[in-house]
Amino acid sequence: MIRKIKEPKTLFFRSSHTRTHSRARRCPYTYSMPRSGFYARRHSQSSQSSSSSSSVIAAVEQAANNNASRRSRPAAVGMLFALPVIFCSTIMVAVVGYSALRPFKLRFVYDFCRNHLNYNYVAIRNIVEDRLQARNNKTELPKLTGKVAVVTGGARGIGVEVVRMLLQCDVEVVIACRNESAAEKTIANIRKSGVTSGKTRVIKIDNANLDSVRKFVAEFKKHYSKLDILVNNAGIMFTPYGETEDGFENQYGVNYLSHFLLTLLLVPLLSKAGTEERYSRVVNVSSCAHLLGDIRFDDINHKKNFITGEAYAQSKLAQLLFTKKLAKLFSEKRLPIQVNAVHPGVVATDLFDYSYLYYFKPLSKIFFKTPVEGATPIVYAAVNPTIEKKSGMYISNCQDSPINPLADDESLQNQLFDLSLKQTQIDATF
Numbered sequence: 153m154i155r156k157i158k159e160p161k162t163l164f165f166r167s168s169h170t171r172t173h174s175r176a177r178r179c180p181y182t183y184s185m186p187r188s189g190f191y192a193r194r195h196s197q198s199s200q201s202s203s204s205s206s207s208v209i210a211a212v213e214q215a216a217n218n219n220a221s222r223r224s225r226p227a228a229v230g231m232l233f234a235l236p237v238i239f240c241s242t243i244m245v246a247v248v249g250y251s252a253l254r255p256f257k258l259r260f261v262y263d264f265c266r267n268h269l270n271y272n273y274v275a276i277r278n279i280v281e282d283r284l285q286a287r288n289n290k291t292e293l294p295k296l297t298g299k300v301a302v303v304t305g306g307a308r309g310i311g312v313e314v315v316r317m318l319l320q321c322d323v324e325v326v327i328a329c330r331n332e333s334a335a336e337k338t339i340a341n342i343r344k345s346g347v348t349s350g351k352t353r354v355i356k357i358d359n360a361n362l363d364s365v366r367k368f369v370a371e372f373k374k375h376y377s378k379l380d381i382l383v384n385n386a387g388i389m390f391t392p393y394g395e396t397e398d399g400f401e402n403q404y405g406v407n408y409l410s411h412f413l414l415t416l417l418l419v420p421l422l423s424k425a426g427t428e429e430r431y432s433r434v435v436n437v438s439s440c441a442h443l444l445g446d447i448r449f450d451d452i453n454h455k456k457n458f459i460t461g462e463a464y465a466q467s468k469l470a471q472l473l474f475t476k477k478l479a480k481l482f483s484e485k486r487l488p489i490q491v492n493a494v495h496p497g498v499v500a501t502d503l504f505d506y507s508y509l510y511y512f513k514p515l516s517k518i519f520f521k522t523p524v525e526g527a528t529p530i531v532y533a534a535v536n537p538t539i540e541k542k543s544g545m546y547i548s549n550c551q552d553s554p555i556n557p558l559a560d561d562e563s564l565q566n567q568l569f570d571l572s573l574k575q576t577q578i579d580a581t582f
């Protein structure tokens with residue numbers, strides 16, 4: 153079992169960008185899988201739990217009924233590894249078969265398979281970590297009466313739970329979304345669930361259109377003169393090739409570039425809200441997929457040999473680079489704003505609708521985090537007083553976590569920042 157987990161590691165580190173690094177440099181985010189815990193337990197119980205299929209089935213049945221005991225069951229965790237590997241190998245066979253018919257596309261098929269395996273590896277690892285770290289994944293919800301927050305993508309998925317928790321903090325929450333009636337329904341449901349504190353407003357934004365982002369900011373400024381919390385959450389994943397209104401690959405445009413512009417346009421209002429004692433906060437919802445990312449400056453839209461997983465990883469790494477760069481800028485300019493990136497965990501939402509997991513939704517509901525669990529580290533970054541003034545972190549399960557070393561590369565941060573300024577036609581004059 154352990155060998156199966158480790159095998160794809162070689163593949164993972166053979167990306168074109170990381171190939172030149174030494175092993176030690178490549179992997180400072182040494183996922184320290186606590187061997188004394190999970191592995192040790194698996195070894196000691198291997199004869200009973202891993203070899204007996206009936207005990208596995210029993211564990212999974214119990215998992216469906218009992219949330220707490222599920223998390224501690226080695227057999228259920230074993231399933232976490234087994235199922236994706238099975239799906240993955242099925243797809244591999246299909247793709248390799250296809251490649252036999254298309255000999256001139258072998259390089260593309262190889263890259264596709266490698267990316268696919270790497271994703272499965274990173275996802276499985278994170279699912280296990282999410283379970284092992286479950287008890288750290290919590291935040292207090294302080295009273296923040298009078299504070300104003302913006303949550304992009306707040307009408308669906310993890311965003312709904314972020315809105316709910318911020319309302320519990322008595323914050324005035326502006327849901328920034330493209331479907332206003334869906335947002336109104338979301339608010340009605342939250343109110344029905346018993347949350348009466350906080351205020352809400354819905355303002356339209358389409359993250360696939362930079363003009364719409366500008367219009368959102370203009371509308372926001374009509375109602376508010378300051379902003380305390382900005383949660384850049386809206387996102388798409390593994391979509392087929394398509395371009396935003398402004399001609400950028402969809403995932404790059406929606407996940408990263410629109411939020412880049414939104415944040416810079418809102419800096420004056422964030423700056424106004426922050427004080428020496430209490431900073432205003434920007435939360436960029438990134439992903440563990442950033443670990444697989446690279447920035448293709450020579451082909452930012454990934455038009456040559458488009459592999460959707462690579463484009464998603466690039467967009468999530470871009471959010472990390474932006475977080476780090478912004479943290480430095482705010483500190484240099486002494487602005488009372490902190491900015492952090494968050495990985496919500498692997499969460500059962502519609503985000504996976506373009507992946508093969510779409511066909512395994514019931515399973516993802518068993519093994520993945522719930523939207524509430526996914527929203528928790530985001531809200532932690534947005535309100536938790538214990539991280540006051542801390543900036544530039546990558547938060548996973550409410551803890552500062554290791555990142556792709558590329559995100560710490562200052563020249564990369566600057567290069568992407570300058571490119572994004574050009575792409576959004578904005579000056580960073582704050």
Ligand SMILES: NC(=O)c1ccc[n+]([C@@H]2O[C@H](COP(=O)([O-])OP(=O)(O)OC[C@H]3O[C@@H](n4cnc5c(N)ncnc54)[C@H](OP(=O)(O)O)[C@@H]3O)[C@@H](O)[C@H]2O)c1
Binds near residue numbers: 306385387498502
């Ligand atoms: N779920 C996970 O396992 C996971 C893991 C790591 C990171 N994340 C990140 O977490 C964030 C939220 O994901 P989720 O799981 O909640 O996904 P989701 O359920 O699919 O929700 C995505 C949200 O983004 C909004 N959105 C998408 N395209 C938009 C656009 N062009 N303009 C405005 N809003 C748009 C959607 O609004 P509509 O209703 O209008 O479509 C929706 O509210 C994403 O940034 C994602 O990358 C999720």
